[in-house]
Amino acid sequence: MKKLLILPLFLGGFLFAQSQADSLQFKKISDHILVKGEAYRDLTELTKGVGNRLSGSANYDKAVKWAEAKLREAGADKVWLQEVMVPVWVRGKESLHIKTGNGGWKSVKMLSLGNSEGTGGKDLTGEILMVNTFDEFKKLSENQVKGKIVFFNFEWRHDYVEPFKAYGEAGIYRRNAASEVAKKSGKAAIIRSLSSAFDDEPHTGSLRYEDNVVKVPAAAIGNHSADELAKLLKSQKVTAKLNSNCGMKADKLSYSVIGELTGKKDNSVIIAAGHLDSWDVGEGAHDDGSGIVQSIEVLRTFKRLGIQNNHTIRVICYANEENGVKGGYKYLEEVKKSGEKHLFAIESDAGGFSPRGIAMDMPQDKINQIKAWSNLFLPYGIYDFEKRHSGVDIGPLKQIGVPLAGLFPDPQRYFDIHHTHEDTLDKVNRRELLMGAIVLTQLVYMIDKNW
Amino acid sequence: MKKLLILPLFLGGFLFAQSQADSLQFKKISDHILVKGEAYRDLTELTKGVGNRLSGSANYDKAVKWAEAKLREAGADKVWLQEVMVPVWVRGKESLHIKTGNGGWKSVKMLSLGNSEGTGGKDLTGEILMVNTFDEFKKLSENQVKGKIVFFNFEWRHDYVEPFKAYGEAGIYRRNAASEVAKKSGKAAIIRSLSSAFDDEPHTGSLRYEDNVVKVPAAAIGNHSADELAKLLKSQKVTAKLNSNCGMKADKLSYSVIGELTGKKDNSVIIAAGHLDSWDVGEGAHDDGSGIVQSIEVLRTFKRLGIQNNHTIRVICYANEENGVKGGYKYLEEVKKSGEKHLFAIESDAGGFSPRGIAMDMPQDKINQIKAWSNLFLPYGIYDFEKRHSGVDIGPLKQIGVPLAGLFPDPQRYFDIHHTHEDTLDKVNRRELLMGAIVLTQLVYMIDKNW
Structure with a gap:
C-alpha cells in the first residue's frame, strides 16, 4: 500500500517541480524581452531603413544583407543564404x-x-x-x-x-x-x-x-x-x-536567410520563421516584418539568457512568400536532399498584434502535448490552441510530416491594412509585437526541452 | 431506475437546448453589431464633433446634449440628466x-x-x-x-x-x-x-x-x-x-446622462456604463469615449433586435470620472434614496481594444454563475473571468452590494496614449471597438435572462 502511494506522489511532485521550473523560465523570457527585447528596434530598421521589399527588388537584396547581419549580431552559430529563383514582378x-x-x-x-x-x-x-x-x-x-x-x-x-x-x-x-x-x-x-x-x-x-x-x-x-x-x-x-x-520579368536568383543555434544534444531542427519579402507598397511592417523580427528575437533570447538548446533552433527568413512561395518550396527540396530531421516549425505571419494563441496544424497527439502546457501560457494571454492554418512558407514541410504551428495574434486590425500603403511601422505597437516574440520563444523552449 | 435516468436526461436536454438558444442569440447580437453597429460612427461624432470634454468645460456641456440625443435616437424608453456638482479645473x-x-x-x-x-x-x-x-x-x-x-x-x-x-x-x-x-x-x-x-x-x-x-x-x-x-x-x-x-475654480452644476429600456417584468436595474468626461488633451477616444459608445450600443442593439428585457437596462454616461468621481458617488446617493434594486453593473473604461474577458468584482457564487457561460463567450475571444477592478464610476455601488464587472480589453496599447494628446479617434479600431460592444451586450443579455 505504501509503495503504491509513493510512486504517484513522487511523480506528482516531479511534475509540479517541472512545471514550476518552466513557469520561472517563461517569466525570465518575458521579463527579458519586455525590457530588453530588440524586435521593435529591428522592425524600425527593416521598415524605415530598408522599406518595402518585393521579391527581386533592390530593396529585397538590402533586406537579405540586413537579415544576415542581424542574425549574426543576435548570436547565431551559423548564418547562410539559401539560393532560390524568384519571380520578378514590377508595378x-x-x-x-x-x-x-x-x-x-x-x-x-x-x-x-x-x-x-x-x-x-x-x-x-x-x-x-x-x-x-x-x-x-x-x-x-x-x-x-x-x-x-x-x-x-x-x-x-x-x-x-x-x-x-x-x-x-x-x-x-x-x-x-x-x-x-x-x-x-x-x-x-x-x-x-x-x-x-x-x-x-x-x-x-x-x-x-x-x-x-x-x-x-x-x-x-x-x-x-x-x-x-x-x-x-x-x-x-x-x-x-x-x-x-506592370508585368512579370525574368526570374532572378535570390535568397532566403537562415541562422541557427546548433543543437547541444543533436541536430534535429526546430524552425521559427517569417517571410522577408513584402508587397511593394507600404513598409511590410505587419506583413511580415513582424514575423521576421520576432523570429530573430527567439534566437537572440536563447543566446542572451544562455538557455542551452538540445536541438538546433533555426530561424528562417523566407524569400518570396507574397507572389510565389519559392522560398518555402526550395527549403523543402533541400531538406529532402539532406534528410535533416525536423521536429517542429512555427511561423509568425498574421501580423504583430497581441498574441492570443497557437494555430495548430499537426496530428492530434502532438496537439495534446502542446495543450498540456496551456496553464503555462495563460498568464501571457495565450488560450487558443485550435486547429488552424499555420503559415504559407512552412506549409510545404507538411509533405514530410513536420508538425506545424503558427502564432495566432488578435486578428481584428489586420485586414484593414494588409497589402496596402498603410502597412507601416506606426501601425505596430511595441508591446504587442514583443508579446508575440515572448510566446514564440516560450513555445520553442518547451518543444526543445520536451520533444 | 428508469425514473432516475430520465430526470438527468431531461435536464441535460433542457440545458443543452437553452445553451443552443443562447448561442444563437449571441450570434445575432454579434452579426448585427459587426455589420450595423453605430458605435464607431458615434465615437467619431463624440471625438471630432465634441472633442475633449473635461468636467465643467463648455465641451462637456456639448457632450451632455450629444449623449442625451444619442440615447433617445437609440430608442431609450426614458432619458434623463442626473444633477451633480463637479469640480472645474482649468489648465x-x-x-x-x-x-x-x-x-x-x-x-x-x-x-x-x-x-x-x-x-x-x-x-x-x-x-x-x-x-x-x-x-x-x-x-x-x-x-x-x-x-x-x-x-x-x-x-x-x-x-x-x-x-x-x-x-x-x-x-x-x-x-x-x-x-x-x-x-x-x-x-x-x-x-x-x-x-x-x-x-x-x-x-x-x-x-x-x-x-x-x-x-x-x-x-x-x-x-x-x-x-x-x-x-x-x-x-x-x-x-x-x-x-x-492652471488651477481649480468654483464647483459647477453638471450632469450624468442616463437612458434606459424599462424592464418588462420588473424594475430591477442592470447597468452598462462609461464616463462622459475626459481629460482636456487629445479627444478622449479610448478614455472613455469607447465605453460611452459601447454602452449606448448595448441599448440600441436590444431595441433593434427586439430583445425583450425582463429587467431595466440602464446606460449611464457618468460625469466627472477623471478628477472627482462625483457622478459615481451622486448616483449611489440617489439609489440609496430611491431604494431601486440593482442586479448588476458593468463599466467599460479600459479602452476600446479587442476584448479578452470580464473583470469580476463580486461574490464567488456570482462569479461562478457567469463563468458557467464561458463556452458561449469563447467564440468571441472572451476567456478571462478573473477577479479584477471593475470600474471607477460604478465602484461606489459596491457599498450596497451590487455585483460589479468591467470589460477587460487587451491592455497592451492603453498606457501608450492614456491621458495624452494622442488619445484620438485614429487610435481606435472599428472592429475592436465593436467586439467590445458585442460582449457587453451578450453579457447584459445573459444577466437579464438569468438573474
Missing part, C-alpha cells in the same frame, strides 16, 4: 479612370494585383460589367462578357468574428478573377479589395493566371470606390480606362 | 524649462497634472532634486527638500505583462507627489509620466492635495525627457523654471 505607373455617359473621366484609387500583366502603358478602355459573385459570373455567356471590364463586387463578410475566414472566402476573387474574365474574352478584371476597413485603400496581393489563358490585367479598388461604382452601375453604363505598366 | 498656458550651470533654458514638453494649482502665470524657479521612489524621498530631511523642485523619476515597470499593474504602482506618484513635496517645503513636483511608451508624450491625470498642506504645482514629463533629465542630474545641478496658469 510601374498605373491609373484607373471611370466615366458615365455624359461625365468626364474621374480618377479612382487603385492598385494592380501582384503578378498581373499591365496594359503596356496604353489606355485600355471598356464598359464595366458588374457581378457580385463567381456564381453570377458563371451564368453569363461569352457574348455578354466579351470586350468588357468585369468588376467583381464580392463583399467582405464584416459579420465574421474571425476576419481570416472572410479573407479566405474573398481570396478566390483576387486569385482567379483575371483568368475567369479572360476565358470569356473580357478585357480586364477589377475587384473590390479584400479589406475589413471602411475606407478607400486598395489592397494588392497576388493573382494566379491559369495556363493557356490570355493574361488580362487585374486591379483592386478600395471599399469606398467599390461602393460608389456599384451604386453608379445600378442606374447607368460606366466606362473604365485602365493604364498600367 | 491655461504652461511651460517648463530647464538649464544646467552654463547653458541656456531648454523647453521640456510637459502637462500639469489635473487638479494642480499653477504658478499664477509667474516663473517658479528652483534647483531640481531627483528621487526614484517615495522610499528615497522619505529619507530626505526637510532641509534637503526645502526650496527644491522635486523630480520623481519612478520607472514604469515595462516587464509586467499586465500594464494595469504598472499603472497601479506608478499611480501613487501622480496622486501624492505634490503633497509629499509640500510637507517638506519643496516648491513643486515633476513626475515621470505613467507611460508604457518609449516617446516624449507627457501624461496628465489627477493629483489629490492632502488637507492642510500647501498646494504646490505638479507636472508630468514624457519618458524621453525624464531619461535625459535623470542623465543630466547624475553629473550636474539642473535648474527648472515652471510657469503655469
